[in-house]
Amino acid sequence: MVAMFGCLSRSKCDFEAIFNFGDSNSDTGGFWAAFPAQSKPFGMNYFKRPMGRASDGRLVIDFLAEALGLRFISPYLQSSGSDYTHGANYATSASTVLLPNTSLFVSGISPFSLAIQLNQMKEFKTKLMNFMAPQTKQLFLGLTKLPSPAIFGKSLYTFYIGQNDLTFNLADIGIGGVKQYLPQLVSQIAGTIKELYGLGGHAFLVLNLAPVGCYPSFLAGSSSELDAFGCMVSYNNAVVEYNNMLKETLRQPREALPNASVIYVDTHSVLLELFCHPTFHGLQYGTKACFGYGGGAYNFDSNVYCGNSKVINGKTVTAAACNDPNNYVSWDGFHATEAANNIVTWAILNGSYFDPPFPLHQLCDLHQIG
Numbered sequence: 001m002v003a004m005f006g007c008l009s010r011s012k013c014d015f016e017a018i019f020n021f022g023d024s025n026s027d028t029g030g031f032w033a034a035f036p037a038q039s040k041p042f043g044m045n046y047f048k049r050p051m052g053r054a055s056d057g058r059l060v061i062d063f064l065a066e067a068l069g070l071r072f073i074s075p076y077l078q079s080s081g082s083d084y085t086h087g088a089n090y091a092t093s094a095s096t097v098l099l100p101n102t103s104l105f106v107s108g109i110s111p112f113s114l115a116i117q118l119n120q121m122k123e124f125k126t127k128l129m130n131f132m133a134p135q136t137k138q139l140f141l142g143l144t145k146l147p148s149p150a151i152f153g154k155s156l157y158t159f160y161i162g163q164n165d166l167t168f169n170l171a172d173i174g175i176g177g178v179k180q181y182l183p184q185l186v187s188q189i190a191g192t193i194k195e196l197y198g199l200g201g202h203a204f205l206v207l208n209l210a211p212v213g214c215y216p217s218f219l220a221g222s223s224s225e226l227d228a229f230g231c232m233v234s235y236n237n238a239v240v241e242y243n244n245m246l247k248e249t250l251r252q253p254r255e256a257l258p259n260a261s262v263i264y265v266d267t268h269s270v271l272l273e274l275f276c277h278p279t280f281h282g283l284q285y286g287t288k289a290c291f292g293y294g295g296g297a298y299n300f301d302s303n304v305y306c307g308n309s310k311v312i313n314g315k316t317v318t319a320a321a322c323n324d325p326n327n328y329v330s331w332d333g334f335h336a337t338e339a340a341n342n343i344v345t346w347a348i349l350n351g352s353y354f355d356p357p358f359p360l361h362q363l364c365d366l367h368q369i370g
Helices: 029-036 060-067 103-107 114-130 149-154 165-179 182-196 234-251 251-256 267-276 339-348
Strands: 017-022 088-089 155-160 203-207 259-267 284-289 309-312 315-318 328-330
Touching: 017 060, 060 149, 060 339, 088 309, 103 328, 114 182, 149 155, 155 182, 165 182, 165 234, 182 203, 182 251, 182 328, 234 251, 234 267, 267 309, 267 328, 267 339, 328 339
Parallel strands: 017 088, 017 155, 155 203, 203 259, 284 328
Antiparallel strands: 309 315
């Protein structure tokens, strides 16, 4: 299924930029700018080379930018080749909502939590205002591509974060332990929205969490109870509980902030539908990874991650990418393929997954994506 929106002769949009906060689901290169390394197949489908995205191609944030007629949003941490005239992306892979502690760093958590990303946004605005001041503007002309200071009130602020707070701690403290701090997660997001409102933001899209219990990385080797579609019941129930809590908590900034649009975006329902009924949407494999090792139902082995090689039983094996990622929902066992991200974005732009309703198609002439 390819999402299409008719190209219009005019190109009106109330949003001239996107400022994104997130983890690997929306990281367009921030993590790899901070910690350079990349497995070759990442980006193979669209970019034809690694571009810092945890997918074979474009992410939801990329498709959203396309639909609004904007360029791909540059990572805030990328020092070369960045263009911030249409916003900035603060997302980094392995980021969390809550501040990680020392032990979590060892487990692979990124140091760029939501609070850090918010501070980066504040610093970006402060520097922009300084650069654009009459007495200094001439000194910085041509050094980097920056927007007008008025951009903050003409931007869409997006959030796609929280998955790592849930999944990185499941093995250590279990579902019960994770559920205890879910209120802190949603409270942190609501508080961040309020601070961004103070910086001039008025439109906020908060994407909920995916059904992680359907991801091959968690299913492989698990003995947990599975539902009729082969997804882990306990993990998905925890996600649903979090999503419900997030939806309810977003009422607070919505009611407290005049003239603000605080929108809950139910990407969970779209992805769950893809995992459970992939063939209904032009895909073939739901809970099987494209990029992995082991074959079988999940094609995932935690000992041999994407692009890596390891000697098993005296034989060197490598986790490699499939030749047809457009037939998969899951790219590497943890993240969605470009094909799945395309369908998710189409569903978002259709408007039926916004709560409350948000007339994006009236605010912007949506461009073709696909």
